[in-house]
Amino acid sequence: MKFMDEYRDEKLAHKLIAEIKRTVTRPWVLMEVCGGQTHSIVKYGIDRLLPKEVELVHGPGCPVCVTALETIDKAHAIAQRPNVIFCSFGDMLRVPGSEADLLVLKSRGADIRIVYSPIDCLKIARENPHKQVVFFAIGFETTAPANAMAVWQAKKQGISNFSILVSHVLVPPAISAILQSPDNRVQGFLGPGHVCTVVGYREYEPLATQFRVPIVITGFEPLDLLEGTLMAVRQLEEGRAEVENQYPRVVQRDGNRVAQQIVESVFEVCDRNWRGVGSIPQSGYALRPDFAAYDAERLFDVGAIATQESGVCISGLVLRGAKKPHHCSAFGKACTPEHPLGATMVSAEGACAAYYAYGRHLQPQDFAAKGQPS
Amino acid sequence: MNDPASLAAALTSCPLPIMDHKEVVLPHGAGGKLSQRLIQNIILPQFRNEFLQPLHDGAVLSIHGARLAFSTDSYVVNPLFFPGGDIGDLAVNGTVNDLAMCGAQPLYLSAAFIIEEGLPMDDLWRIVQSMRRAADRAGIALVTGDTKVVDRGKGDKIFINTSGIGFIPEGRAIQPGRAAVGDKILISGQIAVHGIAIMSVREGLEFESEIASDTAPLNSLVEALFAASNNIHVLRDPTRGGATSALSEIAEAAQVGIRLDESSLPISEEVKGACEILGLDPLYVANEGKLLAFVPASDADAILAAMRAHPLGRGAAIIGEVVAEHPRFVTMKTRVGGTRVVEMLSGEQLPRIC
Numbered sequence: 001m002k003f004m005d006e007y008r009d010e011k012l013a014h015k016l017i018a019e020i021k022r023t024v025t026r027p028w029v030l031m032e033v034c035g036g037q038t039h040s041i042v043k044y045g046i047d048r049l050l051p052k053e054v055e056l057v058h059g060p061g062c063p064v065c066v067t068a069l070e071t072i073d074k075a076h077a078i079a080q081r082p083n084v085i086f087c088s089f090g091d092m093l094r095v096p097g098s099e100a101d102l103l104v105l106k107s108r109g110a111d112i113r114i115v116y117s118p119i120d121c122l123k124i125a126r127e128n129p130h131k132q133v134v135f136f137a138i139g140f141e142t143t144a145p146a147n148a149m150a151v152w153q154a155k156k157q158g159i160s161n162f163s164i165l166v167s168h169v170l171v172p173p174a175i176s177a178i179l180q181s182p183d184n185r186v187q188g189f190l191g192p193g194h195v196c197t198v199v200g201y202r203e204y205e206p207l208a209t210q211f212r213v214p215i216v217i218t219g220f221e222p223l224d225l226l227e228g229t230l231m232a233v234r235q236l237e238e239g240r241a242e243v244e245n246q247y248p249r250v251v252q253r254d255g256n257r258v259a260q261q262i263v264e265s266v267f268e269v270c271d272r273n274w275r276g277v278g279s280i281p282q283s284g285y286a287l288r289p290d291f292a293a294y295d296a297e298r299l300f301d302v303g304a305i306a307t308q309e310s311g312v313c314i315s316g317l318v319l320r321g322a323k324k325p326h327h328c329s330a331f332g333k334a335c336t337p338e339h340p341l342g343a344t345m346v347s348a349e350g351a352c353a354a355y356y357a358y359g360r361h362l363q364p365q366d367f368a369a370k371g372q373p374s
Numbered sequence: 375m376n377d378p379a380s381l382a383a384a385l386t387s388c389p390l391p392i393m394d395h396k397e398v399v400l401p402h403g404a405g406g407k408l409s410q411r412l413i414q415n416i417i418l419p420q421f422r423n424e425f426l427q428p429l430h431d432g433a434v435l436s437i438h439g440a441r442l443a444f445s446t447d448s449y450v451v452n453p454l455f456f457p458g459g460d461i462g463d464l465a466v467n468g469t470v471n472d473l474a475m476c477g478a479q480p481l482y483l484s485a486a487f488i489i490e491e492g493l494p495m496d497d498l499w500r501i502v503q504s505m506r507r508a509a510d511r512a513g514i515a516l517v518t519g520d521t522k523v524v525d526r527g528k529g530d531k532i533f534i535n536t537s538g539i540g541f542i543p544e545g546r547a548i549q550p551g552r553a554a555v556g557d558k559i560l561i562s563g564q565i566a567v568h569g570i571a572i573m574s575v576r577e578g579l580e581f582e583s584e585i586a587s588d589t590a591p592l593n594s595l596v597e598a599l600f601a602a603s604n605n606i607h608v609l610r611d612p613t614r615g616g617a618t619s620a621l622s623e624i625a626e627a628a629q630v631g632i633r634l635d636e637s638s639l640p641i642s643e644e645v646k647g648a649c650e651i652l653g654l655d656p657l658y659v660a661n662e663g664k665l666l667a668f669v670p671a672s673d674a675d676a677i678l679a680a681m682r683a684h685p686l687g688r689g690a691a692i693i694g695e696v697v698a699e700h701p702r703f704v705t706m707k708t709r710v711g712g713t714r715v716v717e718m719l720s721g722e723q724l725p726r727i728c
Contacts, residue, residue: 001643001647001650002643004646004650008709008710009709009710010637042714043708044708044709044712045710045712045713045714046712048712048713049711049712094401103399103401103721104397106399106400107399107400108397116577222710223710358714358717359705359715359717
């Protein structure tokens, strides 16, 4: 496919791998921030093509994974109300709350619908004037403009039976939290390509300077990831710590101003609780007071919900890059995509789920042949 | 059953199945691991027998020396009418194909309709006409049937069940367990077309060119393959759950490893694009007019040529082989040269957020 296959070319991939091998002289730990990047890396087996000096650890950038259990329980409480049509992105449906997941609630009679865009919810709201249509607004800066636009449009069009349950998270505070954690191993970042498409990468420049880490804004295709890795390794080898843009075909330094404006007019920055990590100050979006009428949390008064996470799960360490999925004693055993114990197994984007989906829970002895997945 | 001994016997012979779900959820019907578990834990324990055991697309029965294939399938597609077909031809082709995948020549079909009151008579007429055309095309006769009408809200417009029987000629032995090390794996054309056709209508997605379902009767293609060689080990039409589910089941049944080559998978540009947009992996998307064939390497070229000479097999390709390594697992050499395991999904493939 045009503009896609070019970035999955085997010959070019091997050129980049050879160049990384030539450049690297000692061990480095890089973190790819986005769940989409983790997914690609494991799907294409990219980490296994890299020289052993370059270790990729997987970051916190899976919005489904880091949505707090408490928020998921709130979503479930709202979805079970009579007269509610609860809309969500597809991969939230399988994420278990304390008691069930949205698929189970659907089987019990809740009206739960998968949408591809929050704007679709406005149509559903117009077609069902006697129902309350609630959208589960999760995601990083990437999904914020569309979610903000849905609310803005609802206000403009006078749609009063639409609201959103907001659980937006922001990347830079998470990077900062990772770098400040005492067990941090990360020496360089493959920055979030699609987040930066929206917000640009000015915000990342002080992080690179303050913590002396290279941040390479990177795309999602195999060649993007390999080139991003090469650029980060080059910086580390040369002792530089800058923000570089591997993904200029999409990302500009200032990002998308129009998208930023709609986000700023609807959302304000707030503290946010991250599943597996805990509360990070100023790391999320909440609706501005002007848009309080569209806040599902207020509308449905779901109140405080107490939750209990599994004791074995190490997803917090996985999200900070301190551990890898297979370091967890529950991985692939007590904890599987059908029965996730924690954040990173719940979505296909999560590091544990990606490892599982691509067979990395299998033991080396399952594979007699050399070079097979272990 | 009052005495403790018989109570204990009843409990041990018929244990309460350990199920993860207290209720049936949609992914139980998606052809992935949950579907498998539903069959293994709830259905098979009650009906274990030699005919059911191979878990093939149909049962192979010997009656007075004649070998017959017997299969059944229900159709619950939404929307009823979609580009390239409708629930009617899907219901005929699906059972015809299940029989053909047993190496049988489909002969007779039954059809049962569960109709929700309020279904426009015009729709029913269109569906039945389309079934008749599909039956004519496959060269089979619809010889018995049933109709039921249920209250509004108790069904979704119309559900159709078809069952069929077919005759298996001498010398054909098709079974998932026969996949053997060294076999080449052929696919008869581009994958993931049906699933994407349905999904784009359901989601109201529009692409530059319309993606039409590949629903088709595969019995004439199967006959063309047998005309080229009787040496075919396994046939399977990778419907719900996609190519991955079919291949995983075969690897499991034959206790062999399967190795695919990603760059050899035939996928149309439109389907690739739709999958990228929807965040889906074409390996897990349904097909309704494609078959997988496991054949010895010595016969692979002849069978591939026979496939390509048939109108329904023009896009055929060899996509992988059966290996002794990593039994029960399907692995794939990725486009950039890495390797990964291709796992059966737990349930439905859900569109990803980013």
